[in-house]
Amino acid sequence: MPLRVSTIAFLNPAPLLYNFEHEPTATLLREHYHVHYTSPAVCAAELHSGSADLGLIPIAALTPSLAVVPGCTIASRDEVRSILLLVKNPSGLPVSKALERVKTVAADNASRSSAAYTQILFQHFHHTHPKFLNLPADPTAMLAAADAALLIGDPALLARERHAAIEAAAGAPLLWLDVAHLWRQLTGLPWVAAVWALRPDSLSPAGLSPQQLIDDLTASRDAGLAHTEQLVEEWTPRLAISPETIRTYLRHNIHYTLDPDCLRAIELFRTLAARIGLLPPLTVQTLEAFA
Numbered sequence: 001m002p003l004r005v006s007t008i009a010f011l012n013p014a015p016l017l018y019n020f021e022h023e024p025t026a027t028l029l030r031e032h033y034h035v036h037y038t039s040p041a042v043c044a045a046e047l048h049s050g051s052a053d054l055g056l057i058p059i060a061a062l063t064p065s066l067a068v069v070p071g072c073t074i075a076s077r078d079e080v081r082s083i084l085l086l087v088k089n090p091s092g093l094p095v096s097k098a099l100e101r102v103k104t105v106a107a108d109n110a111s112r113s114s115a116a117y118t119q120i121l122f123q124h125f126h127h128t129h130p131k132f133l134n135l136p137a138d139p140t141a142m143l144a145a146a147d148a149a150l151l152i153g154d155p156a157l158l159a160r161e162r163h164a165a166i167e168a169a170a171g172a173p174l175l176w177l178d179v180a181h182l183w184r185q186l187t188g189l190p191w192v193a194a195v196w197a198l199r200p201d202s203l204s205p206a207g208l209s210p211q212q213l214i215d216d217l218t219a220s221r222d223a224g225l226a227h228t229e230q231l232v233e234e235w236t237p238r239l240a241i242s243p244e245t246i247r248t249y250l251r252h253n254i255h256y257t258l259d260p261d262c263l264r265a266i267e268l269f270r271t272l273a274a275r276i277g278l279l280p281p282l283t284v285q286t287l288e289a290f291a
Helices: 014-021 025-029 040-049 095-100 112-125 139-145 154-161 163-170 179-187 210-226 228-235 243-253 260-275
Strands: 003-008 033-038 054-058 067-076 083-088 104-107 131-134 148-152 174-178 191-198 255-258
Touching (some): 003 014, 003 040, 014 033, 014 228, 025 210, 033 040, 054 112, 083 139, 083 154, 083 163, 083 179, 095 174, 104 112, 104 139, 112 179, 112 191, 139 163, 148 154, 154 163, 154 243, 174 179, 210 228, 255 260
Antiparallel strands (some): 067 191, 067 255, 083 148, 083 174
């Protein structure tokens, strides 16, 4: 019975999935894995419900019953570009003062983690409590309805390409804030979006050992990072973004290795989210702990 894998239909996991999407490895991996694509929030829902066994899920969706698979992540050591907070700033205030005046935030609800990072930014670091509104990822409509707009993933990258048009439609100067960069400034740690999480009892029916799963996912990531230029060619027709932007994003903005700093960042994120009542605290349990 192949492991049912739920993953994200965005640009940023493309290197992680390289071997699953390209021959000769794709055919071999299909013996043990069945992959399908959806949004980050749905990845998590499928894993929690048992309709998926392995998911690339937001760190806000981790629970004690899920094992974090070592090796791979979607993170950033500084600017990520794909978590974008647009803030109306008609008075030209400094960032901290402009954030303190925000009363409403229109949020793309595709990822709980991105919304939680932003709520931590406001509540823990700036001691304000804006209201969050769930709206589709259309920055013009979002800014018409709220003081700020949170965009994630491909819509955030596309918004950066439309900078002038969005500024004009907003009718006021905007701050273009990279949430990962703000997190790094405030904590000194990487921003972590997602990890591979597993229902541990699903490995045996798929004929996989913990080490084989780790090896397969790590080998796929390494192959993807070695073939960045091929991924740029494949993704350029899919997004209205320049090849150079895609290249820089995959090579420099995203960090794909789940290192000790990333694990510390996950636990700090969950601690701060618990402190403001968003999520329960969590001690990260890696797959080795369940073996």
